[in-house]
Amino acid sequence: MLGLEKKDFQLLLVVAGLTLLAPFILNPFPESSGMAQFNAGYPDLMQRFVIFGIFAIGFNILFGLTGYLSFGHAAFLGIGSYGAIWMMKLISLNVIPAIFMAIIVAGIFALAVGFITLRRSGIYFSILTLAFAQMSYALAYSVLTPITGGETGLQIKSSDSPLFSNLEEGEIGRANLFGMDMRASFELNIGDWLFTFNAGYYIAAIAMLASFYLAIRIFRSPFGMMLRAIKSNQTRMSYTGLNPRPHTLAAFVISGMYAGLAGGLMVAMDTQVGPERMFWTASGEVVLMTILGGVGTLIGPVLGAGAIKYMENILSKINKDVLHEWFAFLPDGLEDLLVTIIYPFIGKGWHLTLGILFMLVVIYLPGGLVEGGQRIARALRGKKANDEDGPKASTEPAE
Amino acid sequence: MEAIILQILNGLDKGSAYALIALGLTLIFGTLGVVNFAHGALFMIGAFCAVTLSRILTLSHTIIDETKTDFLGNPAKVEVPYVHDIFGVATGDAIIDWAVPLSILFAVPVMMAVGYIMERGLIKHFYTRPHADQILVTFGLAIVLQEVIKYFYGANPIPTPAPQAFTGSFDFGAALGFDPNLIIYPYWRIIYFVFAAVIIGAVFAFLQYTTFGMVVRAGMADRETVGLLGINIDRRFTIMFGLAAAVAGLAGVMYTPINSPNYHMGMDFLVLSFVVVVVGGMGSLPGAVLAGFMLGILESFASMREVLAILPGLNQIIIYLVAILILLTRPRGLMGRKGVMED
Amino acid sequence: MGILEVKDVGKRFGGLQALSDVNLSVKENSVHAIIGPNGAGKSTLLNCLVGKLIPDTGSVMFDGQSVLGRTPHEINQMGISRVFQTPEIFGDLSVMENMMIPCFAKRDGAFSLQAIANMFSEKDVVERAESMLEDMNMADKRHMHAASMSRGDKRRLEIGMCLAQEPRLLLLDEPTAGMARADTNNTIDLLKQISDERDITIAIIEHDMHVVFSLAQRITVLAQGTPLVEDDPENIKGHPKVREAYLGETA
Numbered sequence: 007m008l009g010l011e012k013k014d015f016q017l018l019l020v021v022a023g024l025t026l027l028a029p030f031i032l033n034p035f036p037e038s039s040g041m042a043q044f045n046a047g048y049p050d051l052m053q054r055f056v057i058f059g060i061f062a063i064g065f066n067i068l069f070g071l072t073g074y075l076s077f078g079h080a081a082f083l084g085i086g087s088y089g090a091i092w093m094m095k096l097i098s099l100n101v102i103p104a105i106f107m108a109i110i111v112a113g114i115f116a117l118a119v120g121f122i123t124l125r126r127s128g129i130y131f132s133i134l135t136l137a138f139a140q141m142s143y144a145l146a147y148s149v150l151t152p153i154t155g156g157e158t159g160l161q162i163k164s165s166d167s168p169l170f171s172n173l174e175e176g177e178i179g180r181a182n183l184f185g186m187d188m189r190a191s192f193e194l195n196i197g198d199w200l201f202t203f204n205a206g207y208y209i210a211a212i213a214m215l216a217s218f219y220l221a222i223r224i225f226r227s228p229f230g231m232m233l234r235a236i237k238s239n240q241t242r243m244s245y246t247g248l249n250p251r252p253h254t255l256a257a258f259v260i261s262g263m264y265a266g267l268a269g270g271l272m273v274a275m276d277t278q279v280g281p282e283r284m285f286w287t288a289s290g291e292v293v294l295m296t297i298l299g300g301v302g303t304l305i306g307p308v309l310g311a312g313a314i315k316y317m318e319n320i321l322s323k324i325n326k327d328v329l330h331e332w333f334a335f336l337p338d339g340l341e342d343l344l345v346t347i348i349y350p351f352i353g354k355g356w357h358l359t360l361g362i363l364f365m366l367v368v369i370y371l372p373g374g375l376v377e378g379g380q381r382i383a384r385a386l387r388g389k390k391a392n393d394e395d396g397p398k399a400s401t402e403p404a405e
Numbered sequence: 406m407e408a409i410i411l412q413i414l415n416g417l418d419k420g421s422a423y424a425l426i427a428l429g430l431t432l433i434f435g436t437l438g439v440v441n442f443a444h445g446a447l448f449m450i451g452a453f454c455a456v457t458l459s460r461i462l463t464l465s466h467t468i469i470d471e472t473k474t475d476f477l478g479n480p481a482k483v484e485v486p487y488v489h490d491i492f493g494v495a496t497g498d499a500i501i502d503w504a505v506p507l508s509i510l511f512a513v514p515v516m517m518a519v520g521y522i523m524e525r526g527l528i529k530h531f532y533t534r535p536h537a538d539q540i541l542v543t544f545g546l547a548i549v550l551q552e553v554i555k556y557f558y559g560a561n562p563i564p565t566p567a568p569q570a571f572t573g574s575f576d577f578g579a580a581l582g583f584d585p586n587l588i589i590y591p592y593w594r595i596i597y598f599v600f601a602a603v604i605i606g607a608v609f610a611f612l613q614y615t616t617f618g619m620v621v622r623a624g625m626a627d628r629e630t631v632g633l634l635g636i637n638i639d640r641r642f643t644i645m646f647g648l649a650a651a652v653a654g655l656a657g658v659m660y661t662p663i664n665s666p667n668y669h670m671g672m673d674f675l676v677l678s679f680v681v682v683v684v685g686g687m688g689s690l691p692g693a694v695l696a697g698f699m700l701g702i703l704e705s706f707a708s709m710r711e712v713l714a715i716l717p718g719l720n721q722i723i724i725y726l727v728a729i730l731i732l733l734t735r736p737r738g739l740m741g742r743k744g745v746m747e748d
Numbered sequence: 749m750g751i752l753e754v755k756d757v758g759k760r761f762g763g764l765q766a767l768s769d770v771n772l773s774v775k776e777n778s779v780h781a782i783i784g785p786n787g788a789g790k791s792t793l794l795n796c797l798v799g800k801l802i803p804d805t806g807s808v809m810f811d812g813q814s815v816l817g818r819t820p821h822e823i824n825q826m827g828i829s830r831v832f833q834t835p836e837i838f839g840d841l842s843v844m845e846n847m848m849i850p851c852f853a854k855r856d857g858a859f860s861l862q863a864i865a866n867m868f869s870e871k872d873v874v875e876r877a878e879s880m881l882e883d884m885n886m887a888d889k890r891h892m893h894a895a896s897m898s899r900g901d902k903r904r905l906e907i908g909m910c911l912a913q914e915p916r917l918l919l920l921d922e923p924t925a926g927m928a929r930a931d932t933n934n935t936i937d938l939l940k941q942i943s944d945e946r947d948i949t950i951a952i953i954e955h956d957m958h959v960v961f962s963l964a965q966r967i968t969v970l971a972q973g974t975p976l977v978e979d980d981p982e983n984i985k986g987h988p989k990v991r992e993a994y995l996g997e998t999a
Contacts (some may be wrong), residue, residue, distance in 0.1 A: 049529045069537075073537065075537045075540065075541075077540075083940075122729065122733065125732075125733070125736065126732065126736060129440050129540070129687070130683060130687070132537075132540060133680065133682075133683050133730075134683075134729070134732060136676060136679065137680050137683075137725045137728050137729060138725070138729070140676055140725055141722045141725035141729075143724065144718065144721035144725070145718070145722060147718075147721070148717075148718035148721055149718030149719070149721065150718075151717075153719075211745055221961075228848070228852060228870050229871070231841070231845055231848065231849065232849065232852070234838075234840060234841060235838045235841060235845075235849050237840065238838040238840040238841055239837065239838050240837055240840065241832075241836050241837055242836040242837060242909075243838075243849075244820040244821040244824070245798070245817065245820050245821070245824055245829070245830050245832075245836070246821075246824060246829075246849055246850045246853050246909065246913070247821050247825040247850075247851070247853040247854075247857075247913060248821055248852075248853045248858055248859065249819075249825035249858040249859040252859040253859060268990045286676060287672075290544060293541065293544075297541060310590075354557060356546060357552045358548075358552035358553065358556065360548065361545050361546070361548030361549035361551075361552060362549055364544075364545040365527075365542055365545035365546060365549065368538060368541045368545060369530070369542060372538065394935060400420075
């Protein structure tokens, strides 16, 4: 189906189902229950899930396939955002041209950066991309203030009147898709549950499904095979008469364009940009997402992006009072002790949790959540098989 | 002329910090073959050693001073640091005043221990893993260390002043025969530079003139062969890691009066230090030092008002620009050796 | 005029003159062996032929064109394939994918945007790769992870990958180093078969005299960076200079 093998098509269907039904799936708890704080089905967060999903899918095309670890991918996201917002300020408030602009600008920039940085590989490449991203950040932050708005960034203001929009004098333009406001939402009340269906989210979700489909095609194509060959053995690659650099550059540009798409969508959802979007910790974050989910796997980056954004939102919302509420059933001393132990890891401390989790994944589970899932599945299956075979084959094979 | 001298001097302190961090990074990379993204965190921990010591020294207890009264007429409560009780008021005050220099004594064992634990507990297991994994796990460690410090010390910078004796400035202009007041340079920055020079000299001397250093240099050149000679290179490399951690830590301790330490200072310096290492040439110790000072001074020149008037913000991108230019023209960096990290 | 002409090649590493005045002519469709004691400069010479090293002096012509200054992939596209001492294959890929990659390289060249578009028409490549695997007797291993194969199979795959490109010159760098006797004999048979059945020139660097005398039609002996003798195998056996070079080395 759609040029995909059965297994990949099933995966695509599952992802499509999950994203399209996300407003239901992410809101499993009724509004009035104490568990409602674990709900993630509100538009803002769902948008972030899919946008960072796109970002991570793109990053994975570079890192997962070729093994080139870019530490400056947020620069492309930021540049895409700036491109998109200028498109909205000047030409049209419709999100489609803005998103296309974001992809193109990010692609061109990725071509230039990749052309220079891909002259080196390994650690040099990582540091060079990092240097480029930091330079872009500094440029956006101060040097190019007239274009980027400096520290405060850019927003759509009442003074902006794009070419193709009939705004009234002083009206602040809103991002739309042929007239449909990105912020338009339809709320569905079923019993005690509240489900929100947001126009912007569905635009972003469709963009993510398209990105995911394209990523599957790239992974399964001979081009993807070439990229994996680069990761596997560059010596053999060049002694087979293939020039590794343009192949890697193509992957770099594609993944830069994915980042640009993510940046454009961010602007489409929330019409503002700031330079902090390009800071190198943001680049680190997409690396975390990809590793956490599973490098080089199709679904991994999407899972990783979801997991990290969920944690960021939910964990950082929990505070001391919530903890005390949870452990209220315990004796006072024990309650206080538990709260004291857990407190550093939540709220503002969620970065600590993230850092620890990340280290644990790199150390014990280099394949990320996907590998973890496979291991559990294998263990379960192995257990069943063992039950039938009797107790003799109780150990897993070494591999 | 005065302006040029002033900018060179201004660049020296930042350059010293870059050089010291880059030196440690290069030592670790050259000996262990590990790219340590947590090295900036070691610099930061060093700075917080100074913060911690000055907090310990100012630990106080409250006594009632009968000679004074507070605004209600009651006898006043006064905070008295324990050091006053131990050493007397005058010596105690001097000790508190000298907290930052004293922190050197405190920081060396602490940093050595931190480095030792880091190497034995984590880095050791990553020698045979790909560089990408090393970058990632040390990056994770850097986040963790930074967040732990943030948890205990808060997010705001903590002012940690230099001893009173060094708070003034030295008038280089007058000393060099120019107009006075044109080249004013704080004493502490002079001390920082001299301190950095001494440390760098000590590290080089250590590597050059001791047997231990010789083995380490041989190991940097060809780890396998040295291992085959029956020398336990791993143990020495662990010690090298501790040493590199101590160098970074000391750089942090002494930097506190120049910039109040905060939890993300390590990361801020790390990115630039990596650029410094790459510019100097991966694996080259003299290259790291040279590039550190060079880029520090360049950055200082780029922050001159006259330059910023023409190219605003140049000071923030100059290092990256130079790094990119150098890597394009000399892919191995200024003093890089052939064969180091070629693939 | 041979297909590969090496003239007056010299290469210096610091104080070491690794190669000097190397002259070599490899006749088309022959099997030419280059032998010599350790440190004779065999590998340096080979690296000069494939673009990994650039000699300080002299020229290397392949089929009338200079190879100097070209990158390894350009030289490969000219028709020179190289087999390494330790098999260089794509360990993370399946055997079939390993074989497909040289087929793509043969069809589409080193890289072009057109080639990326072409990549989606892979039917002919798949067929070619399959027939190549059958030629190599590896069709049953097509789904195997390449890294998990035995060394002999890896070698066989690497040779197959080189042949898939239909090179005019196949360079082999000690192809039987570290192999068991049986694997060595298999490799000899395979190379014999290749040289008999195909229009191909083989240049081989080898230590194992059994391999050399089973295969070579012409032998060059290298010692201390210079060719000592070049002659037919029967004349090389017992040649005084050759004995001296080898015995002098071991003594």
